[in-house]
Amino acid sequence: MPSPDRAEGDGPYNKLILRGVILIDGTGAPPVGPVDIVVEKNRIIQIQSVGYPGLPINENRRPKADENTKELDLEGHYVLPGLIDMHGHIGGSGQGTPAEYVFKLWMAHGITTIRDPSAGNGLDWVLEHKRKSQENSITAPRILAYTSFGQRAETPITTADQAKAWVNENKAKGADGIKFFGANPEVMEAAISENKRIGLRSAMHHQQLDVARWNVLHSARAGLTSMEHWYGLPEALFQDRTIQDFRLDYNYQNEQHRFGEAGKLWKQAAPPYSEHWNNVMNELLELDFTLDPTFNIYEANRDLMRARTQEWHEVYTLPSLWRFYAPSRQSHGSYWFDWTTEEEVQWKENYRLWMTFVNEYKNRGGRVTAGSDSGFIYQLYGFAYVRELELLREAGFHPLEVIRSATMYGAEALGMEKEIGTVEVGKLADFVVLEENPLQNLKVLYGTGTIRIDDNNQPIRVGGVKFTIKDGIVYDAKQLLEDVKTIVDQHKARENAKLTQPGLDW
DSSP: OOOOOOOOOBOOEEEEEEEEEEEOOSSSOOOEEEEEEEEEETEEEEEEEOOOTTSOOOGGGSOOOOTTEEEEEOTTOEEEEOEEESSOOOOOTTTTOOHHHHHHHHHHTTEEEEEEEEOTTOHHHHHHHHHHHHHTSSSOOEEEEEEETTTTOSSOOOSHHHHHHHHHHHHHTTOOEEEEOOOOHHHHHHHHHHHHHTTOEEEEOOOTTTTTTSOHHHHHHHTOOEEESSTTHHHHTOSSOSSOOOOTTOOTTSHHHHHHHHTTSGGGSOOTTSHHHHHHHHHHHHTTOEEEOOGGGGHHHHOHHHHHTOTTHHHHSOHHHHHHHSSOSSSTTOOOSSOOHHHHHHHHHHHHHHHHHHHHHHHTTOEEOOOOOOSSTTOOTTHHHHHHHHHHHHHTOOHHHHHHHHTHHHHHHHTOTTTSSSOOTTSBOOEEEESSOTTTOGGGGSTTOEEEEOTTSOEEEEOSOSEEEETTEEEEHHHHHHHHHHHHHHHHHHHTOOOOOTTOOO
16 A cells, blocks of 8 residues: 555754754764754754753853744753664565555654665555655655566566666666575676666675575675675585585475574584684675674574564554464465474574674674564564664674664665765754663663653653654654554454464463
């Protein structure tokens, strides 16, 4: 379903001033405040220090307001750049997710830009919503459309010439880039290099069907911008084998085989800090390659019950999406045929080794971004993105490094660093406004906030994004979540549905 015309958000204003905030600018710099941030229309024009913590604000230093100025008194609030989801599928008919539902979940969590990898609702549909988002005629993050390679090709692409022709047609249609899954090496080399030559960017999920002949190193050398997830990286790190040690009854169409065996992959790679491990990492760094790990989307593999019982499902997950998540031999990512303690233990070790590589890549100056891949495997739009930030923290990132991956590094990978990604004069006015300090607890970014105990010894909720500001338009983030709840309630009433755990009829 297309997104309806925008009925939310105030602005943009001739002049908007955020007063007295503590700024985390996305560059890696520590917080600074109080500052006043001045916006004209949709651009930041001034960031002014107005005093010192614990002292009254110096009114003489404050930017002046006139009758056309909108002022937000946000003393003590934290402001971040708008967040960037580098792996944001917009849902679709399989999940039964209306665009409005997906967009408002993202915006309620401060996500102001997404990269749609695959343009799964069709390139024309995505480009239409991209245009409407640019115009702010709908409530949605700005959208970058990365078409799935070969999408709507008249015949299978099997030669370099066919690959180059499709890549150029894709640009002519208005796509921002391409998401690859795999093909023969001649096609991959031609397509990735031609896409880079004509100025577009790319992402790739190195699926097991082609990874034995084309892994992450091949893609990076050809000019790929970013790898998604982690497939193809352990294969580049093999040193005592050339093919994954598949179970001998493996069938890629059996998704428990696919994901169960994937949990054993990092143990088959060169050990951390070994010569081959270092050589692969150093070459990727030299190529300015971007890692977009999407840790969150596989978390059910290491703790299925946690993912399945996340507190927001009951209120914010559509019944159709809940059915899509349920164990099934057909729905992608619904592979819980017989998921055991053994699989979860293997995946815990898989994460340890995977996170070691990603954290060290960051430590050596590599670009790591934040993407969610929501709408699959019990991961819900917006909420799952915040979980991704927590998992980057688990991998070893300082909270400021986490924020940088979610903002500045995402903008760089998209080629939009001159417009978004940091709070700097001249850039677009995309902000996340919070009453709590996200560096102390990333959980305050969740729409449901985090638990704290009050002076009466009662548990309360604090946090949740207060305002999401995109292009100078101020959105009440909590009201956006209320809108999502209304959509879910309407669907439940229409279908006479409620969420129940698989196989239980309590």
